[in-house]
Amino acid sequence: MKKKREGKTTSKIFDDHDHGMCFDDAIEQIENYFLKKNLQFTPLRRKVFEILIRDHKPLGAYEILEALGRDGFSSSPPIAYRVLDFLMEHGFVHKIQGLNAFIACSNPNHSHSPAFVICRKCEKVAEVDEKKSGISFASANIENFEVEKTTVEMTGVCTTCSRAATI
Amino acid sequence: MKKKREGKTTSKIFDDHDHGMCFDDAIEQIENYFLKKNLQFTPLRRKVFEILIRDHKPLGAYEILEALGRDGFSSSPPIAYRVLDFLMEHGFVHKIQGLNAFIACSNPNHSHSPAFVICRKCEKVAEVDEKKSGISFASANIENFEVEKTTVEMTGVCTTCSRAATI
DNA sequence: CATAACATGTTATAACATAACACTATTAGT
């Protein structure tokens, strides 16, 4: 019995989402990055990234594994988790904590503290930057603490879904 | 084989943590709230809250279950999850997504969007408010989206731990 | 080519969470 995230259709992430780059651009960017950093963009890593960037929505690790299996790759859990960890280290994938799911970065190649907007009805997710979100981390200096990583997720309902509900 | 969160000592949450209220105060506040709202502060709910407020650190659901078992309560998973859901609904408990753990609220009885500061070394957690965190949600109005709930967690290293590392 | 470092494959298991249903206790009407 599966939980959520199964038959949802995908399109633009929210009406005003800035796709930023298409599939090909994303692949090219990650290729260049790996080349520059002397990292191996192996078939497995490429495939995992392709699966995530394909329709650019959050996928659970086991959904990614299924997709890997369909494409002839091994599909035991560590395969996915290892590659996801690697891609996250280099900023090409983020984890959505509130969904236990992973999503391709909308804005790689510049260091950033991503924030996510998550519709709890259609489960679309948009990655937004500080300015767009209205959240500022700039002054997030807690006394006696060195912040290394921030998790910011805003859950709610997108206009499309709230309109649909009132029809 | 257990994972993290096992033998850590507890004291104040970070050096400058404002406890806000002691154990007895916390219990009194929750009692009053339940009374006012005509909710049942049952022995089970009281015990779960006591376990969490006792040393005021994040606990996994299964740690709470163990504590319940030790105190003569049933300790099958739904027991903990149901009570935790209930306490979270009413703002007395928060979930720390990055730790899959639950913590008693440091500032109940006023609606708030909590932010958490998490030391990845000692796993102490402080609940901070917007001003203290330097994060402002005030203008977090995303176009085409109604934000209902925010998750903000800042992970890093507290001064105590970073000092300990350089000795 | 040796060898070290990196990457992947595999099995097993840990850790976290919920579904479904039974039973009990409390509350609300009559």
Add this chain to the structure above:
DNA sequence: ACTAATAGTGTTATGTTATAACATGTTATG
């Protein structure tokens, strides 16, 4: 007080997410 409805708890089973440990393959380097 009786009864029905609701809320709370108990129990079993299972679903879901993630990691440990170790084996094998692959790639860079001297």
